[in-house]
Amino acid sequence: MTVSTQKIGLFYGSTTCYTEMAAEKIQQRLDELMGCSCVELFNIKDASLTKTAQFDILIFGISTWDFGELQEDWESSWQDIASLNLTGKTVAIFGLGDQQGYGDWFQDAVGMLHDQLAVLDCEFVGYWPNQGYEFSQSKALTEDGEFFVGLSLDDENQFDLSEQRIDQWCQQIQAELAALGHI
Numbered sequence: 001m002t003v004s005t006q007k008i009g010l011f012y013g014s015t016t017c018y019t020e021m022a023a024e025k026i027q028q029r030l031d032e033l034m035g036c037s038c039v040e041l042f043n044i045k046d047a048s049l050t051k052t053a054q055f056d057i058l059i060f061g062i063s064t065w066d067f068g069e070l071q072e073d074w075e076s077s078w079q080d081i082a083s084l085n086l087t088g089k090t091v092a093i094f095g096l097g098d099q100q101g102y103g104d105w106f107q108d109a110v111g112m113l114h115d116q117l118a119v120l121d122c123e124f125v126g127y128w129p130n131q132g133y134e135f136s137q138s139k140a141l142t143e144d145g146e147f148f149v150g151l152s153l154d155d156e157n158q159f160d161l162s163e164q165r166i167d168q169w170c171q172q173i174q175a176e177l178a179a180l181g182h183i
Contacts, residue, residue, distance in 0.1 A: 006182050008039045009052055012061030013073030018155045019096050022166065023061045026094065029170040034183060045073045049080045056089055057182060058122075059173075060150075062113050063096040068105030068139070070112065081116045090182060091117055092126035092173055093150030095140065100157050103135040107152045111139030114149040125176040126150055126169060132161070 010027055014020035020043065027039040039059070042051055052058055063071045070078065095110035114124070127147040130138075133154070140148045151169040153162050177183045 006038065006057055006177075007055055008057040008059060009042060009055035010039050010059040010061065011042045011044055011047070011049065011052065013044045013063070013071040013077075014061075015063070015065075015071055015073070019061050019063045019071070022094060022096065022153055022155075022162065023059075025163070025166050026059065026061075026170060029167055030173065033170055033174045043073070044077050049077055049084060052084055052086070052089075057091075057177065058086070058089055059092045059094065059126075060113060060117070061094050061096075062109045064098075064102070064105060064107055064109035066105075067102065068108035070109050074109065074113070078116075081113075081120075084120060086117060086120035086122035089122045090177065090180060091122045091124055093117075093124075094126070094153065094169070095150055096153045096155055098156040099133050099135040099154050104137050106133070106135035106138045106154075107140035107148055107150075108138060109140075110148065110150050110152065111141070114140065123180070124149065125180070126173050128152055128165075128169060128172075132158075 012023040097107045099106045128151045
């Protein structure tokens with residue numbers, strides 16, 4: 001168990017509470033792994049993204065709606081992303097989507113958020129293998145198509161896998177942060 005002095009800001013938007021529940025599980029698991037209360041949660045409906053300035057490590061949670069659309073709270077804050085100073089910060093993303101009902105747009109919001117953040121000179125951790133999913137297309141895939149640019153959850157069709165995926169991803173995040181010297 002590592003004791004971290006780094007605080008992690010976890011910012012999420014949630015309409016149906018599934019992203020919020022995933023954020024809470026990620027907070028709990030990372031706190032357990034790091035041996036402290038390191039992760040601070042922010043629902044972007046109630047908290048400005050300017051609070052990201054308080055953290056060197058950030059996690060963003062977003063869900064994809066309908067035909068590749070942003071979750072409403074993220075849509076309302078979308079223009080604020082470009083003005084964030086993320087230079088030198090470490091960022092991870094997780095998202096929720098429906099691979100069967102919207103397989104042509106699975107996790108698109110994760111990919112769109114990644115693209116918005118990538119131009120802000122931050123470093124990404126937490127890319128996630130795309131094995132175990134059935135979808136047609138996704139804006140969240142890396143260029144080689146082997147990974148999602150963040151943890152991909154499908155509580156609609158694979159709820160039974162979410163807990164295990166969150167646990168594995170949190171262990172991966174902890175290992176990547178340790179390798180970067182952040183914990």
